[in-house]
Amino acid sequence: GAGVSQSPRYKVTKRGQDVALRCDPISGHVSLYWYRQALGQGPEFLTYFNYEAQQDKSGLPNDRFSAERPEGSISTLTIQRTEQRDSAMYRCASSRGGTDTQYFGPGTRLTVL
Amino acid sequence: GQQLNQSPQSMFIQEGEDVSMNCTSSSIFNTWLWYKQDPGEGPVLLIALYKAGELTSNGRLTAQFGITRKDSFLNISASIPSDVGIYFCAGLSTGNQFYFGTGTSLTVIP
Numbered sequence: 001g002a003g004v005s006q007s008p009r010y011k012v013t014k015r016g017q018d019v020a021l022r023c024d025p026i027s028g029h030v031s032l033y034w035y036r037q038a039l040g041q042g043p044e045f046l047t048y049f050n051y052e053a054q055q056d057k058s059g060l061p062n063d064r065f066s067a068e069r070p071e072g073s074i075s076t077l078t079i080q081r082t083e084q085r086d087s088a089m090y091r092c093a094s095s096r097g098g099t100d101t102q103y104f105g106p107g108t109r110l111t112v113l
Numbered sequence: 114g115q116q117l118n119q120s121p122q123s124m125f126i127q128e129g130e131d132v133s134m135n136c137t138s139s140s141i142f143n144t145w146l147w148y149k150q151d152p153g154e155g156p157v158l159l160i161a162l163y164k165a166g167e168l169t170s171n172g173r174l175t176a177q178f179g180i181t182r183k184d185s186f187l188n189i190s191a192s193i194p195s196d197v198g199i200y201f202c203a204g205l206s207t208g209n210q211f212y213f214g215t216g217t218s219l220t221v222i223p
Contacts, residue, residue, distance in 0.1 A: 093155070101161065
């Protein structure tokens with residue numbers, strides 16, 4: 001596609017529910033990154049993939065968070081048993097790899113009630 | 114985790130003035146990046162720096178990668194209203210993780 005897309009754009013859920021956030025990177029981009037951005041803060045690194053391999057997941061806050069990219073393209077960030085503190089903007093970015101420019105998606109605004 | 118501190122936190126300037134902001138880190142980075150984020154949008158890359166001491170320009174923007182590899186600055190010359198937004202620095206660690214700074218909010222008064 002022309003740019004990185006994410007869905008849904010907005011997600012409101014009740015505490016304790018599971019949510020799945022989707023990222024569709026720019027076609028052909030090798031690397032895919034997940035970030036969380038709180039209001040007024042910079043993006044906080046969560047995890048990233050090269051192709052289908054998860055290279056680093058040290059930024060995931062706890063084991064309720066997981067991500068996959070099974071075919072090296074679309075990625076899903078899953079949050080299990082959501083808590084109110086999980087409320088944030090979740091952003092995805094993709095790049096050709098290495099230090100190449102990351103292009104950010106519009107984000108998914110998650111609100112946990 | 115890595116901490117990138119940006120200063121100032123916010124700036125209010127008159128149109129036409131020059132702007133300077135900087136970013137410091139407690140750790141060494143191999144790459145420094147500067148992004149601009151408009152409300153409701155994702156960050157957009159402005160300038161990338163790959164070598165210590167490197168000075169790079171992109172139009173009215175100039176950025177430098179500090180010699181110690183622990184800092185960087187961004188200058189904007191002759192500011193215009195569309196420069197309004199939040200500017201983030203980001204550093205790429207040896208582990209290939211990007212860490213973003215705390216942001217500098219810029220307001221340009223016409």
